[in-house]
Amino acid sequence: MRKSKSRSVERLLRYCEFVKKRLEEGKSYVFSHELADLVGVSPAQVRQDLMVFKIVGTPQKGYPVEEFYRVLSDHLKSGIKTKIILVGVGNLGRAILSYFIKRKPNLEIVAAFDSDPQKTERIYSGTRILHISKMNDFILKEDIKVALITVPADSAQIVADQIIKAGIKCILNFAPVALKTPPEVFVEQLDITLSIEKAAYFANKEAQ
Amino acid sequence: MRKSKSRSVERLLRYCEFVKKRLEEGKSYVFSHELADLVGVSPAQVRQDLMVFKIVGTPQKGYPVEEFYRVLSDHLKSGIKTKIILVGVGNLGRAILSYFIKRKPNLEIVAAFDSDPQKTERIYSGTRILHISKMNDFILKEDIKVALITVPADSAQIVADQIIKAGIKCILNFAPVALKTPPEVFVEQLDITLSIEKAAYFANKEAQ
DNA sequence: TAATCATCGTTAGTTTATTAACGATGATAG
């Protein structure tokens, strides 16, 4: 899948959350440099992001928060509740489940799946844990498009194949393997270990 | 900090791990397209990565695994054990602690810190959990350069300021806030929620 | 009144990241 403007989507999501808070605080305007600080880019980048959506501000007051929020939340569909499943209820999977409960109103982890019968057919942190054998039907019936993969590396590709076949279009993969997927499927890789190794690399470099 | 060639470092780390496995399997050569598949880039990119390190191969056999591993592991300092601390022993912090125990020989989480006295002064999954008040001295005495931040968003900046003052040079931040840090500090942001929101965005877009 | 100022929208330029392309190589097949 084209990841087109993937980074700008990240920023837009953060802007949207921020201006929502502004709105609730009763503030009417926001400056590009405030948003720039929020996400860690230059004000020029922020202005460019907003230009695309024809959100116009004035040099005196900045951008009008209300219109800003309306346009962005409409584009980002932040009103729509997205149903998500999680596959692999291990240490990481449970951490995510317990974090997400009631945290984000527009994201809902509607079920989790595991191959271990000891872990399934119960509720964890408000989420149903079902056996993997029920996954295919569940995805189809509930029309799920987004999945989080938190199974061991060996199983990640197998799981990916299964869920894509069932209709999943967007995957967040925490397993440290590059998934082979058809081009229309969006895959985001979140490799915690790799990130730590990278940090370690720079630490050792800096020290010469 | 200059993130220079951050992406290529990620790939090099994966190549290194892969050729190590090759070596153990007794294979002598590897082709660029095999490495390309591994990390999800073109063979041209792989060849370019290796060119920098003067690792030369032949069109007939590919790249010699032994020299490949020697050069890369030397550059990546994968022999050096990097000491890491973790701050914030919540759900995510504990998941990481239990994952890392004995998993990566060159990375060691030597201690974890928390502000909650109920969670500290004990061992979790083989790692000492100490009270945050002992963090500064620990970083100094043990000469720690890498830290993982897994505290709530409100506390992340405070923690970052503390650890940077104590000497931390590389931070992996799991809290959903952009940290303000001096330019010489390497910060990697791992925002799980943002990644999920991004996936949800693409899922809703695809559906029109 | 006029100078100063921060910030705007926009265009141009820079940096980083990645792929395309091309001549060269030498093993293998006809």
Next chain:
DNA sequence: CTATCATCGTTAATAAACTAACGATGATTA
């Protein structure tokens, strides 16, 4: 023996992401 082939090293081209910079605006200050 010669043509074909996959793959090499390398350079050029392209794409993505971001910053710099500039004229414009209008409020504020001198």
